[in-house]
Amino acid sequence: MPTNPDFRYKEAEKQYLQASTPEEKLRALERMLSLAPKHKGAEKLRADLKARIKRLREKLDAEKKKAKARKARAIKKEEMQALLVGVANVGKSSLLASLTNAKPEISPVEFTTQEAMPGTLFFEDVRIQLVDMPPVTSDSFDKSMAYNTDLLLLVITSPEQLQEIEKRIEKSRAKRLVVINKIDEISKDKLNSMVVWLKTKGYSFVLVSAKTREGLEELKQRIWLSFGKIRVYTQEPGKEPSEEPIILEKGAVISDALEEIREGLSKQVKEIRLSGPSAKFPRQKVSLSHELADRDIIEFSLR
Ligand SMILES: Nc1nc2c(ncn2[C@@H]2O[C@H](COP(=O)(O)OP(=O)(O)O)[C@@H](O)[C@H]2O)c(=O)[nH]1
Ligand SMILES: [Mg+2]
Incomplete structure (x- = not known):
């Protein structure tokens, strides 16, 4: 050597x-x-x-x-999460600012948003995590978030943008809701043809303007409905119903709600009384297998 x-x-x-x-x-x-x-x-x-x-x-x-x-x-995913995705300058950050408590940077300069930013949307007793994303065309766009989310809000101002977005997230199984933004400056003709086109493609869509706030209430409602969940309130005998509902999947029954409150609780209840949309009359006596509806109120006593 x-x-x-x-x-x-x-x-x-x-x-x-x-x-x-x-x-x-x-x-x-x-x-x-x-x-x-x-x-x-x-x-x-x-x-x-x-x-x-x-x-x-x-x-x-x-x-x-x-x-x-x-x-x-890194953003920790909450129970209900929706991502704002789209190309640059369509108003994603403006929508986050209009719908949540978050204060993102908004600017006519392209590629202002470099990083995902979360905010909380409060809607009829529920909280939904809304995340503003960098443009889908940028390197900072984190595809893994699009794969792990519940709902993709595809923000567009023209039809071509939708293909641009889908190219990058096509493998995501998350539900999709198209949000056409800037309707205050899109011509009636162009808007009409976009609507017709989206219908033929089978997309759910909402028309909004982050600037004039037109359509934002409907957007909130549609976001909540897209999750396919129900809100169920609990009530102790003689008291007001709980302020924060339990969030359950559609099709959930009473025992699901009780187990969500505490594991094993459904085996300890003596009597269950139900009020609200799925009850025939207020305080109807029901069993553990009764299917719940959105806004039901459950009253129960323990053994
Ligand atoms: N006319 C109009 N301008 C909007 C609307 N929403 C956003 N903008 C403007 O579009 C530009 C880009 O908005 P921004 O939220 O930063 O877009 P992002 O890149 O998708 O996050 C800004 O100058 C906003 O003020 C809208 O509904 N109508
Ligand atoms: Mg932005």
């Missing part, structure tokens, strides 16, 4: 040139420094290596910090 320091230095230099990651580059540079000649004539070489090592270390540290921050900001 050759022990010639000059030969080993050349080997390390070769590793440096062939390195495929910054980490490998850094290791090779450190090795080069340890093998570099120590005499006075090589001072400049050693100083140069040290400077390159320092720069690379700083770059790696900065990248690590960024990755960590990105992870910390």
